[in-house]
Amino acid sequence: MYRMPSKRKQLIARIVTYSLMSVSVIVIALFLIAIILGYRFDGKAGRIEQSGLVQYNSTPGGAQVTIDGIKLGARTATSNTVLPGSHTFVMQRDGYEVWQKTLNIQAGTLTALNYARLVPISRPVQSVKALPQLNQIKFSPKGRFALVHAVAASPDFTLYDLRNDNSVKQTVLTLPPESYSQATTEGVVHTFAITEWDSSGRYVLIEHMYNDAVEWLILDTTDATATANVTQAFHMEFSQPHFSGTSGNVLFAISNGDIRKIDRGDGTVSRPLASHVQSYDLYSTDVITYTTVYDPTTGSRSVGLVRDGDKDPYVLRTTKSPQSVPLHVATARYFNQNYVVISEGTKVDVLAGDYPSSPDDTTSLRQFTSYTIDHAPDFLTMSYNGRFILSQTGDMYTTYDLERSTVSPENTMVGNGSASQLQWLDDFYLWSDRSDKLTIGEFDGTNQHTINSVASGFDATLSQNGTYLYSIGRTKDGYTLQRVRMIL
Secondary structure, three states, X not given: OOOXXXXXXXXXXXXXXXXXXXXXXXXXXHHHHHHHOOEEEEOOOOEEEEOEEEEEEEEOOOOEEEEOOEEEEEEOOEEEEEOOEEXXXXXXXXXXXXXXXXXXXXXXXXXXXXXXXXXXXXXXXXXXXXXXXXXXXXXXXXXXXXXXEOOOOOOEEEEEEOOOOOOOEEEEEEOOHHHOXXXXXXXXXXXEEEEEEOOOOOEEEEEEEEOOEEEEEEEEOOOHHHOEEHHHHHOOOOEEEEEOOOOOOEEEEEEOOEEEEEEOOOOEEOOOOEOOEEEEEEEOOOEEEEEEOOEOOOOEEEEEEEEOOOOOOEEEEEEOOOOOOOEEEEEXXXXXXXXXXXXXXXXXXXXXXXXXXXXXXXXXXXXXXXXXXXXXXXXXXXXXXXXXXXXXXXXXXXXXXXXXXXEOOXXXXXXXXXXXXXXXXXXXXXXXXXXXXXXXXXOOOOOOEEEEEOOOOOOOEEOOOOOEEEEEEEEOOEXXXXXXXXXX
């Protein structure tokens, strides 16, 4: 006969049951947390280890991912956990060259291999437009337009619209005679040069040289008749102008050694933002890093930073190193953090934090890291996304990765002879025209590919959708605007 358990036994049973349930929940939660943190059992070593998470993506997508010879079940974009240590990662897709990189994965870290650019195995070159004469070409931001200048002395420019892959339209833009000095004076030799596009891809700075004078014009590519002569408008001489913003009205430039802001919109020129300036770079719309000229009295030079609106510039460093020692400064923003890079000779210092609010502010920017490179750089730049610091000396270059806190070995692009300044193709890839070959490669020198033959000294770019890589080639009759399909 069944007998009802006593209340005491029922209580004990409930306690045991609830305890087991609680312990099970805790164990499952801890197990899930361990998985999230990357812990897993290493069967070979016979122990539990924390792994690192690796994310993969490629252009184009759908690439097979292989790790140390073992294929993943999913294609890009995908991710998986990898045990700590050195691993070789491969991404491959039919019709494309193999992408490969060997990295040391740290436990508990996230490594993003989401920038692989797969290069087609077959790379036929397509001629887009014949150019019997060519003085200069400059592509707009994001590869939407190309501005071509055939003859240095001519006020005629040709705009090529690259936004439609199937139809490249062209428009001739002529600088109005009233927009530049002595346009109709006999015997005057005029020289025009494309300096830079603004970030909107509408306005272009044109340098006009005549006799022994220089003046600066702003060409509106939507209406050449609206070309503005900034030098005449403000009755001032200046050099190294750079666009700020997208209106085509605001410039920064050096006048008599002073950096000033020139605003065509309201017809004003600012007070000196920094003085005794030798060269400067403009980051974003209002952050200026600069180096000063050598002061023979004190035997010193300085590097500084100033923003539009600051009362005074901020001197980052004053050095008494010889004039022969290269001194550079650059800045960028990466993951909501400002970085300022100073190279003096072979030493590179990286500062991080907020831009200083006053000359007395000594805490906003802090030392992030220092490293030494093999050669003092001719050029110091940062990538578009702010992640990489590029130091270049001749044909050799080194990069520092802020994400991984690593310095790449000294590298060189494919080719022989002299090398011009390396340019960023995108956030992760560089391009070079050394030895009349267009070569692209990653920031650390890996995955280099020679795409096609080019006429060195001219610009190159990816189209806005990344489908084509545009460049300038030589022909028996002159030059050609050409392209190679990068996404099949």
